[in-house]
Amino acid sequence: MNLSSALMDNQANTMSSNTAFTYPSPQAGVDEAYDTEGGIRPHWRYLLHSLQTLGHDAIEERQKKARRILRDDGATYKIYDEPDANQSWQLNPIPLLIHSDEWSSIETALVERAELFNLLLQDIYGERNLIRRGVIPPELLFSHQGFLRPCQHIKLPGAQQLIVHGADLVRAQDGQMRVMADRTQAPSGAGYALENRTVMNRVFPSLFRDSHVHRLSLFFSRLRQRLQDLNPNGGVARIVVLTPGIYNEAYFEHAYLANYLGFQLVQGGDLSVRNGYVWMKALDGLKRVDVILRRVDDVYCDPVELKGDSRLGVPGLLEVARLGHVAIANPLGSSVLENPALLRYLPAVAQALLGRDLQMPSVKTWWCGNSDDLEYVCSNLKSLLIKPTYRRPGLYEVYGADLDDKKLQAWQNRIRKNPLQFAAQEYVAGAQTPTWHQGQIQPRASVLRTFAVASESSYAVMPGGLTRVNLDPDKKIISNQRGSVSKDTWVLASEPEKQISLRTLDMQSSTEGSSALPSRVVENLFWMGRYAERAESAMRLLRTVFIQLNKTEKLPDAVCRTLLSAVTHVTATYPGFTSLQPELFKNPEPEMITIILDSRRLGSVANNLTAMIEAAEQVKEQLSSDTQRVINDIGDELEQLKLALEPSSLSAPEEALAPLITTLLAFAGLIHESMTRGNGWHFMEMGRRLERALQIINTLRSLLATEFGEIEQETLIESSLLCSEALIPYRRRYQNGIHLEQALEMLMLNRKNPRSLIYQLNELEHHFSDLPDDREILSSEHKLLLEATTALKLSDIGALVKTHNGIRTELDQLLSRLQYLMTQVAKAIGQRYFDHTEGPQLLVKNAEWQEQL
Template sequence: MNPYSAQMENQNINREFGYQPATDSLDEAYTNTGEIRSHWKYLLESLHSLGAEAIEERQKKVRRILRDDGATYKIYDEPNASQTWQLNPVPLLISSEEWSRTETALIERAELFNAILLDIYGDRKLVQYGIIPPELPFSHAGYLRPCHQIKMQGEHQLILHGVDLVRSADGKMKIMADRTQAPSGAGYALENRTVMNRVFPSLFRDSHVHRLSLFFSRMRQKLHELNPNGGIARIVVLTPGAYNETYFEHAYLANYLGFQLVQGSDLTVRNGYLWMKSLDGLKRVDVILRRVDDVYCDPVELKGDSQLGVPGLLEVARMGNVAIANPLGSSVLENPALLRYLPEISKALLGRELQMESVKTWWCGDKQDLEYVCANLKDLLIKPTYRKPGLYEVYGAELDDTKLQAWQNRIRKHPYQFAAQEYVASAKTPTWHKGNFLPRASILRTFAVASESSYAVLPGGLTRVNLDSDKKIISNQRGSVSKDTWVLASEPEKHITLRAPEIQQSQESVGELPSRVVENLFWMGRYAERAESALRLLRTVFLQLNKTETLPDSIFRTLLKSITDVTSTYPGFTSFDAELLKNPESEMISIILDQHRIGSVANNLVAMIKSAEQVKEQLSSDTQRIINNIGDELDNLKLILKPGALSAPEEALGPLVTALLAFAGLIHESMIRGNGWHFMEMGRRMERALQIISGLRSMLTSKFDDIEQEVLVETALLCGEALISYRRRYQSGVNIENGLEMILLNAKNPRSLLFQVEELAMHFADLPGTKETLNAENKFLLEAITTLKLSDVKNLAKAETGVRQDLDQTLARVQYLVSSAAKAISQRYFDHAQGPQLLVKNTEWQDHL
């Protein structure tokens, strides 16, 4: 194609999507003359051939996949905003030649930062020789004196190193920031790649993109090599918990790497070692991949009021009995002021200048720098030297005179705590937004992991862009979205493996679940069953109330009262309020939809979803998808279920019941039969037993005329999905004796009370520590089974005084026994210990942070 034809093709592509290459800064895809850069040509032409409608459809698929995967990112300042991770469908492309230079420079930088870490917590020659002022490390909140001279085996102490790269107007990549404490983003980059591979399979394949998997194989291998205790390493990912902004990534990496995800409360220190508290007893932990900020990791020696760490962890690391990646104290390297001294540091430690420049930086702890920063504040990025929630970088050009003066006063008051950087207008990259390609500013975060001889760099990374062109600072916390980053290979990659034979040995860890995990699984089962039982009863009562024939007043009241009894939403229909009984729909809908009402369907489903969030790493993608569907169906109900607005309200509940059944079926058919499955099933069986008992006591313990009684027995059978089976088995019609036999004592009916307690006995028998002795929970359950099996259905059906006392007493006894078994299980297996508490709160430390 001649130059004129190429230019015309470029114009056609631009005209198709309304794209105007950036003029105020460099454009990643286009040259200054408007020509497509060679490595972007295939991608843009392919997207052009797809057309806007097809690209928009792919964007919708991206959103669906991310949501189904449970990919979330929490924006702290906007708790009610959508938490789903955002991925733009147009990747950032980097040529193989440029990446080769970038990779070499990043390896060099990782080696330098490793050397700085060794020096700061070792000989401190940088301070001794005056290369950096002592205030630079020692005034920083990330410098931890208790970590002095703590070392892991091997040359590399800095295991993971992250950098934020920006392309300046001259086309060169520059480094804005280093992430060394617990670098986040690699897991999101992997999720982005997985999604893009699914949404654009042929485009991805034909572009010859470098794979990311090798980087994570190296990470896994390095963590195993850090094992200080010999044998097969037990490695855990330490997370602050489900409310952390990047919790999805913690769970995602734990699953991808094959490690256990733990919180601080799951670990304990005994006899100089770190242990995980599992149902099978204490399991020694050899290596931690931590995502908890270092000052929170040990309340004994670091931040005393922390609830996220493990008391005594630092002493175990000091003894060399646990390896922590990255090591505690490594956040001192994230000080942006360090970039100001980096050229001199590099010459001292490496004997040369760095290949890749950092963005020009000033430290306000230096008097000359302070005066320069204050005089030029309007043109600079102001950065805190120590990152913490609520304290973000600001751009002086976006501040008015009053705020500029306030920042100047703040900086002069605490000069050591602030640095400033030259503002670099980052290169623009084609971004899909509102049906068009638009140029948007981007930055790239990529990562290096220590390997056998040096570092290995992730071939790509996490690109972030601002969809709003007026925003100058690119940050996920400020609403930026992500892109996949494609490093284009000059030739097809060879598939190799880094797995050592000893690492391939299987480690039977199905039962090695922390008690926190099994407790959440247990309550997931209970909350799901509560919601399902309530929905089944409400659906059946709606059906009975809307029959052609009018129900007797006594039956009408009994049915409504049973709703309150089963859901425990008192006083509800037990108050016998005349107006409420006259118009019961509003109360029934409140029991379904009022999220803040204890016992409501919505309240139980929200609690179930929160429990699922706490054990995200234990759930398959299909399970996550079903949980999302449950949330969707609940939201749909809020739109369509209104008093008097629906002709058949019971039909509106059907999809939510179906979603809950799908959840139960998936757990039953797909979940590994380990302790987690046993506890989830125990929760479901216990709750179903208690719900059956509540329903029967409310509806069947009082005596009514035969015709009235038939309606109540039929309701109970419908709730338990047993009416059709009942009619096939008993040809004489619906009566109390046969109904009780079917619901209460039929061991072949999966929704009978006897079936539930026998299933519980099976699960109890498989729990740890139940083989030798008959534990309390087994005794309670044995009595419950015996009580039911010795019952005589004829005696249970008798009602000499208007109340079936034998039935009520039997049900009350079994209810007590099942509840007692649940309490015994909780006391035996769940960890209720409170974390360490400070006797005196150190306010000086808080101010320092």
């Protein structure tokens, strides 16, 4: 950086004087911040001095701010072996620094490595000259489950077949970088690196700006442009990001990249193969897909030719790729390059394909398929990293030094039984890097994953990447699945860098309309609206019942039973109060609290809100950051409600519900004010309006269909108005007291009341009219809605309030008919728009044969 030597020396002296906040000098090994003479490296001085100037409290506050931002962004990472662990993405506030001079040589070496792996991929699925010439043994390739014979001779447009290459780098004891592993199938981490950078830029804006950090946007601009160039079909490319779904560990990254790059996020069920092309099933018909940026492991991508029991892929996808009608990045079959045993032969491969040695060597590797290597590995297991040649869930690398003698022997037996399936590497601890932990700057070992993307003639490397460290110094393997935390990686320039926008002038903008949403997306938006409304209506009714039960005057038994039975009917939490158990009515609060908090009980508030949050997770790429923040708040309020409604602290339970109701109102308002009026918005609003209509119908039928005495009836009418936030407007409009006719008019037929029944039906009519439909006749759901609206408009309030044998027969029959019609409307919407037909599957499902695949 452009800091004077005097300033650097002054900063170094200042750090030395404050030993309580000084980064300790290394006792052994190599350190990122200290040189071999024990002095702070020049490019680290400004950062460490700035952190010292900030002090403990400020850094802690910035770390809390970073956690809030990550949480609000919905940044998560799932650890498969610990399903109950915190899934929030973890970012340490101290970045890893690399000077631009060193980065220049790293970048050159990574470009060379990406080019080599690109040539290697082409040879493996081409002529296989490396095997013919004896450079690599045939067993190395043919024994690997990532080698997919059906992918032979499939080629992408252009010279680069490997579109994105990832490399895990570690600094060895000599201070030089080594490559620990290559990621070529669907390299993850680039999106997390971008999220880390965004957060750090917000948390340390001045420090980031003054450090002259190389920006990441150009890498993603090149990625987007490269994917556009892969389009095999001409015109404006429709590019999608194929994700396994919300249960994948890196689902956040999939949604984040799709949003940032402007692509549609899809799952396998959203795509279909027809007439030799891949199509996305959208509301207004099939949309041809030209390029797929896949985040699904290759063997799961096509259940017809690859893994027959896969539900993550697209049946027939491989045949379309073979025809050249869709480009898949990275290409299917590229996981074979992730075989760690390849590193053992990489020097010879480099000589054969490039004619020279690699500038950046790999960590020393042995393959147990080689007899000499097998004996060495078995004799030295205690000091080696043991790696399976094919990564799969539940089978991870282990460090021999972490194993006792019994486990070492078990591993040796396992390796000798299947030597082709295992490799071993020299253990390299990695350089220590300054890390914020327990209120101090402490040294922790680090590894760096960075990425290269294919460009017109070669590859471009991301200036930085995803750094990972273990906060626990006793953990030797650094991996996100082992609980490591991330760091931003700053490549420091000597002067400010010109900012690069994601949208370059030569990019062609997509003209795709908002209707091009997969049916899965609109279904989740539809149910997201329904679950939110269902939870809100339940809480409004529960709050009203709490208020009535806690009045000074005791409610008549008949009114009490009607209100409590309405809770069960409206929430459908049967049998509940409909069981007529005397003890439930004597002490109703425990049952009501269960209806609120028991997430395992269908119909409960917690169950509906959990379902809503899960639906939101499925479509998080469609939601703004503010919407995501409010959804997080809903989850937080639900947790707070559990504390507020504990028996020991139970007081005024109706007040405890208010914050959660308010948050749900904020969610509804944000959707209404901020969401683009596309098909996604229409379906979310349709879900809300449909569910609100059903809730109004159920509430009125439960409370008002039975005749009571004047005082009791007035209480039930007041409760109905309270549930619908209509009591105050009612009193302003009708000043002659509470009467049933006027209440029914307000709740059923007042078109200006946004919580009336007719208002919901009119809104549904508007949404139906705005949906894509090229048919001249009305759809089935439209006909059902028209019937419901007509029946409601033709109703006579005077006739509805008349009773027969204590029942308002016409009111009950009308509401019953409307309930049936609205339920049928929901079914018709699902049948028409949410298509779940299953595509072709592999006929032969022999378990042994599948394992060989």
